[in-house]
Structures are given as structure tokens and as C-alpha cells.
Amino acid sequence: MQLKPAVTALVTAVALASLLSGCKKEEAAPPAQTPQVGVVTIQPQAYTLTSELPGRTTAYRIAEVRPQVNGIILKRLFKEGGDVKEGQQLYQIDPSVYDATLKSAQASLTQTKSISDRYKQLVDEQAVSRQEYDTAVANRMTAEANVQTAQINVRYTKVFAPISGRIGRSSVTEGALVSNGQTDAMAVIQQLDPIYVDVTQSSAEMLKLRRDLESGQLEKAGANAAKVKLTLEDGSAYGQDGKLEFSEVSVDQTTGSVTLRAVFPNPDHTLLPGMFVHAQLQAGVNSKAILAPQQGVTRDIKGIPTAMVVNKDNKVEQRQLVANRTAGAYWLVEKGLNAGDRVITEGLQFIKPGIEVKVKDADNAKPAGSAPAPAAAAGQGE
Known part of the structure; x- marks a missing residue:
């Protein structure tokens, strides 16, 4: 059976159109390109570890003003909330x-x-x-x-200030009867300059620090080991550095912590007793610290920190990290990265483990070894 000429022409036209369409699709598909990523090369550096510990301020000296004879108060000779000098008369008893x-x-x-x-x-x-x-x-x-x-x-009968400092409110007024040995103080004087800051450190953290120092993983911080910096309740930094005075000789059985005491100059009386603060103490120096940029560290579904690294064959590897401490814009890595590793910080969305990549230095990125050490690297459990 022979097709009619019109039908034959139509079939030929359709076949030709399909062939041309297929050619265009093949031409439109570009060849796969090697993705380009930005990397930061890890370099070890000496890094001072600091611990950020919570604490409260405490008056340097506290004196309760009490009567030593019985009698009627004739005069109160100070302004409540003001500063008094040692030896200044405060009350007159009849x-x-x-x-x-x-x-x-x-x-x-x-x-x-x-x-x-x-x-x-x-x-x-x-x-x-x-x-x-x-x-x-x-x-x-x-x-x-x-x-x-x-x-x-x-x-x-003349009651004098035993110390210099700031005196609080008076618990007695003119005409009140006071007696030797009474339980309530007439007033309380607190010396505010200098001032103590009592901070607590867990005994487990203290033991780990000692082990790291003994094993050589950390070195002693040297002359600045006793220097303490302070952050106030509003997040601002206190302008004066303090000095570590002593640590308690026993562990609190209820909290499992040790109390450390630092003393700070307080000429403007910015710090008042009872204020909540954070103290930064220098714990030790890691002479070969590995710092990884935070933008190059992610977490898997289990919450474990990971990093994508370019190996010597320019292929991507995924590394699991142990990183429990931040250092400004970096993670302090204990395990998982080595000196010379190239950590990917740009182009992570285009890669997966095993593929080959083109490498360039990340924009505005320094080698991790030259990262500036922040003033306080707080111990943060992850």
C-alpha cells in the first residue's frame, strides 16, 4: 500500500523537526564544570586560653557599727549612703x-x-x-x-567609724535606746576601693587544667597568669584589671566548685557589693593551637562538628572535629585538623565529599595561624 504524497511529506516534516529539536537539546546541555572553593590554610600558633567564670563582687572590708555602752542616741552625725573616714564620729550617746x-x-x-x-x-x-x-x-x-x-x-558614748568606706542606712534614730551587745548593728560600713570579686570554678575544670599543664599540652601563662579582666552585667568591659589573690583550699560539697578571689581597684566606686560579673582568667598557653574559622565548621545530624577539607589531590574530604571552645571568630580544634590542612569556607553549597575542586584563597581571610587571639576565649561545652 502506498502512502499519498501529502501524508508522506507530513511524516517527513515531523521526523525532521524531532531530529532538529533533539540536536538543540544536546547542544544546550553544557559540560560539567569543576566547582571553585575558597579555603583557609591551617597554621598552628601560640594561643592563650582564658576561662570565663561567673562571680560576684564583695566589699574589701566590712565593719558593723555597734554600741559598746547603753544609752539614748542624742545625734546621728553622718549622711546615710555617704563616705566616711576612719575615726569620724557617727553617733553621740547620752x-x-x-x-x-x-x-x-x-x-x-x-x-x-x-x-x-x-x-x-x-x-x-x-x-x-x-x-x-x-x-x-x-x-x-x-x-x-x-x-x-x-x-x-x-x-x-561617742561612736566612731572603725574603717573608711561607704556607710549604709542607719537602723537607729535620735531618741532610740541602744545597748551593749545588741544583735542589730546601728550601721554598716563597706570599703569599696579596692573591691573583691569571688568567682567559682568547677573542680573538674580545675583538674583538667592541671593535667594539661603537667602533660605539656598547655604551658603556664607566665607573668600575666594572675591578671584578671572583668565584664559587667550590661556586657561592658570594666576598665581596670584585677589580680588573683587566692583559691579556696577545699571544694564546696553542694556545688562541686572551688572559689577563687580576685581584687580590683575601684576608685570611682563603679563596682558595688553584690553585683554579678564575669571574670576572664588566663589559664595557660597552647603553643601549637589549631584555630578553624567558624564559617568553615558545620554540624551533622548528630550535632558533631565537621569541616570540609581539600586534600593533596584537590578532592573534598569531610572531617569530624573535637572543638569545645570558641576563640572569637574561630573554633579551637583539639582533634580532626592538622597544620597545613585547607579548610573550605566558601562554596560549601556546591560540593560534597569525594569531588574534585578548584582552590583559591578565601576572600578577606588570613591563615588561621595568624588569627588574633581574643581577650577572652570562654570555655563553652558543645
């Missing part, structure tokens, strides 16, 4: 009773002194017995002691 007692004691002393002086002459003449003379001398000495006691009590 001295009238104690003045009278002093005068009585002085009169008794005059009498007993006169008797003892007279008996001294008489005992030489054997007009009085030695026992009577000794009794007169003892009475004079008792009278002298009574005068001294009365003088002390008169002085105690």
Missing part, C-alpha cells in the same frame, strides 16, 4: 550617766590615794599594821581601775 560615774570614781580615787599615802608614813612609825597599809594600797589601785573604766565608758 553621756550624762557616764560623766557622773567618772566623777564619782575620781572622787573615790582621791580619797583612797590620800589614805594610802598617810598609811605609808604610819606604817614606818609602826602606828598602823602592815595589813592595814596593804589594804589601803589595794583600795587605791581599785579606785584607779574604776576611773579608767569610767573614762572608757565616757569615750564609748
Whole structure:
């Protein structure tokens, strides 16, 4: 059976169009290109590790002002919340009773002194017995002691500041009765310059630091080991450096932590007792630290940090890392990366392990070994 000429022409045209369309599709598919990635070359460096620890400020010295005699408050001689000097009078207690007692004691002393002086002459003449003379001398000495006691009590009616510092509110007013040995302080003075900062460190972290220092993984921080920096509650840095004073000799059984005490100059009284702060302490120096840029470190579905690395064949490898501490814009890597490794920080979305890539230095990236060490590399568990 023969096709009609019109049908034959139509079939031929359709076949030709399909052939041309297939050719165009083949020409439109470009050949696969090797992706280009930006890398940072890892170089070891000396890096000072610091620990950021929570703490609270504590007054350098605290003195509770208490009465040492009984009486009525006649005057309060200070401004609440103001600064006072050591030896400054704070209160005046009614001295009238104690003045009278002093005068009585002085009169008794005059009498007993006169008797003892007279008996001294008489005992030489054997007009009085030695026992009577000794009794007169003892009475004079008792009278002298009574005068001294009365003088002390008169002085105690003036209440003075035992230390210099800032005084709080007064718990008594004029007309109030105070007594020696009362439980409540009349006022409290706190010395604020310098000021203590008490911070806590877990015993586990302290033991790890000691092991790292003993094994040589860390070196001692040297002359700056005792220097402490402070961050305030609002996130601002305190302008004065402190110095580590001591660490507690025992571990708190309830918290498992050790208390460290630092002292800071506080001339402007910026720090007040009870403030919550963060202290940065230099723990040690890692002379061969591996710092990886944070943009080159991701986490897998299990939360394990990983990095894509270009090997010597320019192929991509995935590395699992141990990195539990940040250092500014970097991770401090304990395991998983070595000196000379090229960590991919740009073009991660175009690659997968095993493929070949073109390598260039990442834009605005320095070798990780030249990364500036931040002021505080806080210990952050990941």
C-alpha cells in the first residue's frame, strides 16, 4: 500500500523537526564544570586560653557599727549612703550617766590615794599594821581601775567609724535606746576601693587544667597568669584589671566548685557589693593551637562538628572535629585538623565529599595561624 504524497511529506516534516529539536537539546546541555572553593590554610600558633567564670563582687572590708555602752542616741552625725573616714564620729550617746560615774570614781580615787599615802608614813612609825597599809594600797589601785573604766565608758558614748568606706542606712534614730551587745548593728560600713570579686570554678575544670599543664599540652601563662579582666552585667568591659589573690583550699560539697578571689581597684566606686560579673582568667598557653574559622565548621545530624577539607589531590574530604571552645571568630580544634590542612569556607553549597575542586584563597581571610587571639576565649561545652 502506498502512502499519498501529502501524508508522506507530513511524516517527513515531523521526523525532521524531532531530529532538529533533539540536536538543540544536546547542544544546550553544557559540560560539567569543576566547582571553585575558597579555603583557609591551617597554621598552628601560640594561643592563650582564658576561662570565663561567673562571680560576684564583695566589699574589701566590712565593719558593723555597734554600741559598746547603753544609752539614748542624742545625734546621728553622718549622711546615710555617704563616705566616711576612719575615726569620724557617727553617733553621740547620752553621756550624762557616764560623766557622773567618772566623777564619782575620781572622787573615790582621791580619797583612797590620800589614805594610802598617810598609811605609808604610819606604817614606818609602826602606828598602823602592815595589813592595814596593804589594804589601803589595794583600795587605791581599785579606785584607779574604776576611773579608767569610767573614762572608757565616757569615750564609748561617742561612736566612731572603725574603717573608711561607704556607710549604709542607719537602723537607729535620735531618741532610740541602744545597748551593749545588741544583735542589730546601728550601721554598716563597706570599703569599696579596692573591691573583691569571688568567682567559682568547677573542680573538674580545675583538674583538667592541671593535667594539661603537667602533660605539656598547655604551658603556664607566665607573668600575666594572675591578671584578671572583668565584664559587667550590661556586657561592658570594666576598665581596670584585677589580680588573683587566692583559691579556696577545699571544694564546696553542694556545688562541686572551688572559689577563687580576685581584687580590683575601684576608685570611682563603679563596682558595688553584690553585683554579678564575669571574670576572664588566663589559664595557660597552647603553643601549637589549631584555630578553624567558624564559617568553615558545620554540624551533622548528630550535632558533631565537621569541616570540609581539600586534600593533596584537590578532592573534598569531610572531617569530624573535637572543638569545645570558641576563640572569637574561630573554633579551637583539639582533634580532626592538622597544620597545613585547607579548610573550605566558601562554596560549601556546591560540593560534597569525594569531588574534585578548584582552590583559591578565601576572600578577606588570613591563615588561621595568624588569627588574633581574643581577650577572652570562654570555655563553652558543645
